[in-house]
Amino acid sequence: MLTESPIIKFQNVDKFYGNFQALTDISIEVHPTERMVICGPSGSGKSTLIRCINGLESHNYGKLIVDGVEIFEGSKDIIRLRQEIGMVFQQFNLFPHLTVLENLTIGPIKVRKISKAEADVTARKYLERVHIPEQAEKYPSELSGGQQQRVAIARSLCMESKILLFDEPTSALDPEMINEVLDVMVELAGTGITMVCVTHEMGFARKVADTMVFMDEGRIIEVAPPDKFFSKPESARCKEFLEQILEH
Amino acid sequence: MQSGGSISLKGLPVRQPPAVNRFFSSTPVSLIIYCFIVGVILYSSFTGAQAMGYNWQWYQIPKYIYSFTDNGFQFGELMLGLWTTITLSFTAFVLALAIGFLVAFLRLSGLFIGTKIAICFLEFVRNVPLLVLVYLFYYVLGPVFKYDRYTASILCLAVYHSALISEILRAAINSVAKGQWEAAKSIGMTKMQTYRYIILPQSIRFMLPPMTGEVVHMVKSSAIVSVIAVAELTTLGQNIISDTYMAFEIWFTIALIYMFVIVILSIGASQVERRYTVIN
Incomplete structure (x- = not known):
């Protein structure tokens, strides 16, 4: 029943930076509990697309509906809507002046108006889930990159959002730390939360994705389930891209 | 002139600034220069004041800062x-x-x-x-x-x-x-x-x-x-x-x-x- 109406819906969305067109005629739907992985060469508009979903970027033309609410520049609903959308960034963006625990609880306490005690319990639960409960009292700068990114994931989980967005979550990590973050993301994928993930980690994509999306030059070139996407992609551009990143 | 004395860990002589620089930056010489400059300033303002017949009244100053009267400290x-x-x-x-x-x-x-x-x-x-x-x-x-x-x-x-x-x-x-x-x-x-x-x-x-x-x-x-x-x-x-x-x-x-x-x-x-x- 839930899967019938999409939770995210792009309808002919265009986005410009000055004269440069970052997104061209994007139409795509994400359904509740769906796990979508977006890939493509750099500058193809993947990040812009995902950042439109929680209004960090605003689109210029077309229609974007998230959780039943239409998003447009300056809309008042966007601040409330962001509580339902967690986001994990390439550069972690933890709050350096707060401890790990405070990083996780500041959203629930100040935005959701939950009591500190309750927020602490939730925060420790999610720190457990990302396997670093012992780091709660430390400051972000005392943690490794992989640990910081797991704290960032826990922070977005603490808001108990319906949708999780990942914007190249492993691209800024040292190679030996990528797997600890991907493991956490695979575990999350099993919990039934809606995920939209921009990544180059094709192993991860193959494991968790329901839908693969390939983008190039601001357009969606290919949308397919992972089996078909990796075995026989339709477009030549997508095939070329996959060959390049799967070669090694 | 070969700098005498100090030898580094490697057993080679340590490079040092020229003798003139070392002379002027040594503590006693710096102190002497400092006292000289301050002395010149004080002396010239004092003699300048003497020359124009200035009547120094430093003893007057404390009462503008504090005073003891019958009412106590003020x-x-x-x-x-x-x-x-x-x-x-x-x-x-x-x-x-x-x-x-x-x-x-x-x-x-x-x-x-x-x-x-x-x-x-x-x-x-x-x-x-x-x-x-x-x-x-x-x-x-x-x-x-x-x-x-x-x-x-x-x-x-x-x-x-x-x-x-x-x-x-x-x-x-x-x-x-x-x-x-x-x-x-x-x-x-x-x-x-x-x-x-x-x-x-x-x-x-x-x-x-x-x-x-x-x-x-x-x-x-x-x-x-x-x-x-x-x-x-x-x-x-x-x-x-x-x-x-x-x-x-x-x-x-x-x-x-x-x-x-x-x-x-x-x-x-x-x-x-x-x-x-x-x-x-």
Whole structure:
């Protein structure tokens, strides 16, 4: 029943930076509990697309509906809507002046108006889930990159959002730390939360994705389930891209 | 000449600066040069004063600082002036901080009209000499809004320094990484919440060093309100001189009092600074 109406819906969305067109005629739907992985060469508009979903970027033309609410520049609903959308960034963006625990609880306490005690319990639960409960009292700068990114994931989980967005979550990590973050993301994928993930980690994509999306030059070139996407992609551009990143 | 003596761990002679440099930077020689320069200054001002027949009256000075009368210990005129200087500077600084925040937020608001108002204010204040501002606030705005010279001096100093403070605040706020805004937005914070819980706490360490400099600057520029005869340190000094003709002693004393206060402020400032730069 839930899967019938999409939770995210792009309808002919265009986005410009000055004269440069970052997104061209994007139409795509994400359904509740769906796990979508977006890939493509750099500058193809993947990040812009995902950042439109929680209004960090605003689109210029077309229609974007998230959780039943239409998003447009300056809309008042966007601040409330962001509580339902967690986001994990390439550069972690933890709050350096707060401890790990405070990083996780500041959203629930100040935005959701939950009591500190309750927020602490939730925060420790999610720190457990990302396997670093012992780091709660430390400051972000005392943690490794992989640990910081797991704290960032826990922070977005603490808001108990319906949708999780990942914007190249492993691209800024040292190679030996990528797997600890991907493991956490695979575990999350099993919990039934809606995920939209921009990544180059094709192993991860193959494991968790329901839908693969390939983008190039601001357009969606290919949308397919992972089996078909990796075995026989339709477009030549997508095939070329996959060959390049799967070669090694 | 081969430098004698010191041998490094590798067993090779250590390179040293030339002998002339070492001679002039050694402690005893530096001390002698320092004493010589200070001596020349003191001697020439003393002989200069003698030559013009100046009558030194240092013994008169203490009573302007403190006195013991039948009523017990009392502060002298200069100390009362210093107190006015301090309260004046403090009040003006608090007000300047408030105006500075307002202007900085207007500038950063992203609203077209807000930005323009802030820029006009900054350009006006920064491009008018402080002395002219003082006259403007006392002789023009004073009669219009019916306030006294003390209020005029506070308003004038506050407005002048608020322009400098707002730029300090703006720079400090802009020094916080853009990702912090995005992270705060993504957990649903409003702009106000983001400033309060995320951006301002992080920008404190960027604004503190220039801000403490601004406090010192405020105490120094408060002397200018002596032109509208507000009874602060400099004005009282002038009054004493016109009564007693002890220009040399009084100006030396006033310079020393300012220096004393500002050195203490600077020490306090560097303590605060050290406390706030620890995190990351």
